[in-house]
Amino acid sequence: MSIKCSNCKKGITTLKFSDASVITSGKYHVPAVLITLVCPHCSQHYYTEVPAMEFIPCEMKQRQEASNEN
């Protein structure tokens, strides 16, 4: 799947990380992480909120990586 920057219309294969901070989400009304990314072509900033319930324990991630190798 390819995505294009909504500002410069260039294909985005990577995004520059700009900032992440913990907030209380106005959208989800729970703690969330506000993430800001930047288009590598035109420096358009993009953000999203990831609510706390989207996060999983790191041990689960390691287990998924281990199972992917099998």
Ligand SMILES: [Zn+2]
């Ligand atoms: Zn762009």
